[in-house]
Amino acid sequence: MAQQRGNPFKPTAGMNPPELIGRDEILNDFRDALENGPGAPDRLMRISGVRGVGKTVLLNALGDIAREYGFQVVDVAANKGFCDRILKALTRRPALNALSVAPSIMGVGLGSIELSKHEADLGEAMLTASQKGGLLITLDEIQDAPIDELRGLGNEIQLLIRQEANVAFAFAGLPTAVDDAIGADTLTFLQRAKHVELSKLPDFAVGESIEDTMRRTGKAIDGSVAALLTDAAAGYPFMVQLVGYYTWQASERRGGESVTAEDARTGIERARANFDSMVIAPILRRLPQRQVEYLLAMAQCDDDPISTGEVSRRMGLSTKDTSSYRKRLIDAAIIERVGYGTVDFAVPYMREYLLAHADDFA
Ligand SMILES: Nc1ncnc2c1ncn2[C@@H]1O[C@H](COP(=O)(O)OP(=O)(O)OP(=O)(O)O)[C@@H](O)[C@H]1O
Numbered sequence: 001m002a003q004q005r006g007n008p009f010k011p012t013a014g015m016n017p018p019e020l021i022g023r024d025e026i027l028n029d030f031r032d033a034l035e036n037g038p039g040a041p042d043r044l045m046r047i048s049g050v051r052g053v054g055k056t057v058l059l060n061a062l063g064d065i066a067r068e069y070g071f072q073v074v075d076v077a078a079n080k081g082f083c084d085r086i087l088k089a090l091t092r093r094p095a096l097n098a099l100s101v102a103p104s105i106m107g108v109g110l111g112s113i114e115l116s117k118h119e120a121d122l123g124e125a126m127l128t129a130s131q132k133g134g135l136l137i138t139l140d141e142i143q144d145a146p147i148d149e150l151r152g153l154g155n156e157i158q159l160l161i162r163q164e165a166n167v168a169f170a171f172a173g174l175p176t177a178v179d180d181a182i183g184a185d186t187l188t189f190l191q192r193a194k195h196v197e198l199s200k201l202p203d204f205a206v207g208e209s210i211e212d213t214m215r216r217t218g219k220a221i222d223g224s225v226a227a228l229l230t231d232a233a234a235g236y237p238f239m240v241q242l243v244g245y246y247t248w249q250a251s252e253r254r255g256g257e258s259v260t261a262e263d264a265r266t267g268i269e270r271a272r273a274n275f276d277s278m279v280i281a282p283i284l285r286r287l288p289q290r291q292v293e294y295l296l297a298m299a300q301c302d303d304d305p306i307s308t309g310e311v312s313r314r315m316g317l318s319t320k321d322t323s324s325y326r327k328r329l330i331d332a333a334i335i336e337r338v339g340y341g342t343v344d345f346a347v348p349y350m351r352e353y354l355l356a357h358a359d360d361f362a
């Protein structure tokens with residue numbers, strides 16, 4: 001096998017990793033859905049998960065499969081104007097009525113007529129593409145989607161499905177945002193979509209993949225070093241790439257033909273610093289103060305798993321008072337329920353971060 005040059009790990013949002021770990025079942029189901037033709041359930045997929053869990057690269061992988069089947073693939077981010085961008089990608093010409101998708105037009109007056117005209121154009125373009133070998137649309141970051149555009153796309157999707165068009169759609173976004181969006185009763189197409197919730201990767205798969213990836217670049221690694229890296233990655237896809245990247249680099253700087261425990265320690269330390277600033281800090285920044293306080297109280301609890309009663313006591317509130325914060329955090333996949341009346345952090349290193357920065361949050 002030809003040896004790869006350069007660092008194989010890709011700790012960058014949206015960049016395909018050297019190996020897509022733990023997603024075989026999802027990809028196989030999608031493949032089956034394409035094989036089985038219009039109407040197969042996995043042709044409409046809603047992917048949710050916290051930052052860095054691998055939503056975008058999963059969309060990339062779905063796109064690769066769809067291309068194998070001769071589908072045209074359109075990838076768009078769901079911020080304002082996405083319907084227009086899909087139309088442009090399909091027709092390779094700017095839409096005449098691009099202005100009609102301004103968010104101020106919430107389906108009233110003249111605006112709604114323009115909007116439905118625009119939707120019809122979009123629907124027609126999608127139908128045409130589906131007839132030329134199939135069409136997959138991936139919509140990423142759906143937490144940013146203007147609700148009227150999402151509804152517009154949804155109407156057209158429903159029409160295409162009724163027409164048994166050869167289409168597939170995959171949506172991805174942060175968990176709460178996705179739930180909020182489908183909570184809006186007009187978005188039934190999202191409620192019907194198969195829900196894929198991305199969470200931790202199994203350690204054995206992470207360890208195996210790290211070993212393979214190191215070896216493919218000519219670096220020997222023994223099981224105990226791989227175990228150190230696997231532990232540090234904590235099943236979190238972005239952390240797998242960070243740990244791999246900085247450890248590989250540490251070995252490379254020594255001109256090393258192997259990865260030592262010392263390389264791993266250096267790599268893990270640098271990975272942790274990056275993970276804090278690129279994942280944990282942004283998650284906390286998005287949260288309302290009370291939810292951050294809830295997390296802080298969790299971090300300060302000594303019991304494992306953490307008792308929700310103890311968290312509430314620390315906040316000086318009743319369990320009932322804190323239940324809405326807890327629910328929001330669980331919905332956002334930041335914490336998880338582990339048993340009756342107990343919770344734990346779902347994002348690695350969040351507890352350590354909160355304790356180290358407690359003063360900033362108080
Ligand atoms: N299954 C996987 N196996 C290995 N690495 C992965 C996997 N999924 C994602 N990664 C890596 O994790 C990082 C984050 O992936 P990605 O950008 O897809 O996450 P995301 O969920 O879209 O994050 P965000 O919410 O910030 O957009 C990338 O460096 C990517 O290469």
Ligand SMILES: [Mg+2]
Nearest residue numbers: 013014055056
């Ligand atoms: Mg992403």
